[in-house]
Amino acid sequence: MLELKNVTKVYGWTKALDKVDLTVGPGEIVGLFGENGAGKTTLMKAILNLVAYTGQITLDGERVSRKNIERFSFATCEHSFFPTLTPDGHREFYKNHFPTWRDKRFTALMDFFKLPKLRCLNGYSTGQQNQFEVILALSQGADYILMDEPFAGNDVFNREDFYKVLLGILEPGETVILSTHLLEEVENFVSRAVLIKKGAIVGDESMSDLEDRGESLMAFVKRAYGYEPDRVSRALDKLTGEENGEEGTK
């Protein structure tokens, strides 16, 4: 069980995380949603101890530290692989550092996505790099797989394949926390939706509860975010009104 209690992160004058309380159990696939700068990435980095924070983050009752950090993996749109290393080089590196490395899964995913095995990562396309980043995160053998906008730059077919593969290969104890803007795409993939706004959790619902209520993920996000449906029409009215007014004065 991953537990965040009162987690706060401040960058200068900006509160990137504001007293975040969150609990994620084994086997959950959590979608982490929020606008740009809402704090999704900072939240993941705090979990991984990549940024300093106040509050407490524990995994099965123990603070996240070097002792249990291998139970987390991380796929980020910034990419955390070694650009000058081949996939086999990565395999060796991960094998040396993560005893739970899943070699069979790595090979299967590499084959599935037809990624070149002898080419260094800096010779991959952005889409291929994203795929490889996620493959590494899935193959590390972690219990908690954190993915931060992993498919940014991938085409829709690519992403769909990935969701299918993910659902097919994840074992019951594996937990995924996925940050993305692609709400509709992951609606059938995630089991829970967590919304973050200005560093605070503003919504947390299981997909089954949403289904029971007959509410779509998009509708839930818009509601929790206080989205104003008539915002666009009001803006357009104002703009066109101004233009008409200007024309009228000529």
Add this chain to the structure above:
Amino acid sequence: MTKKWITLEKLAPVGADVQKQLRWTGIALAASALWSLRGLLRIVRSMKILKAYIDQGVFSSVDAYPRYVSSAFFGFALLSLVLAGLAVWNYASFRRGARADYLMRRLPDRWEYHRRCLTVPLLGIAASVLAALTLYVLYRAVYWRLFREAAAGVEDPMRLISLSVQAGQRGIWR
């Protein structure tokens, strides 16, 4: 339990050429040692002159030892600075093209990241300091040996050594 051997490749950033880093460090060390020979040559030359004057019965003096080697170890100092820069470069290499530092910072082995960035620079700096100290002591031994030979038979030979290294005092220069 299998013993994990640390190979050379594990002592430099992933994908970096550790052999190259070590080779260049070695070359720079050798160059620094060669440069330091300037100090030794100055000592030998001065002692020869001192001996020649003494043999002719003319009073002369030589500089105190530190004056001869004050610039001789410049190469080692420069090398240490460059190696400190290499450490920074190594850390930065994990941010070039991707954020591999995220991976390095979440490895169960807390020292892996620093080992890869600091080993070659620290070894190089240590070798540089050790070489400089060794040569300093060696040249000092040569200085005193040559001085004793040159000043053999001179009463109170220490007066032949200029005290110009003392703060604020200028000595007799030749």
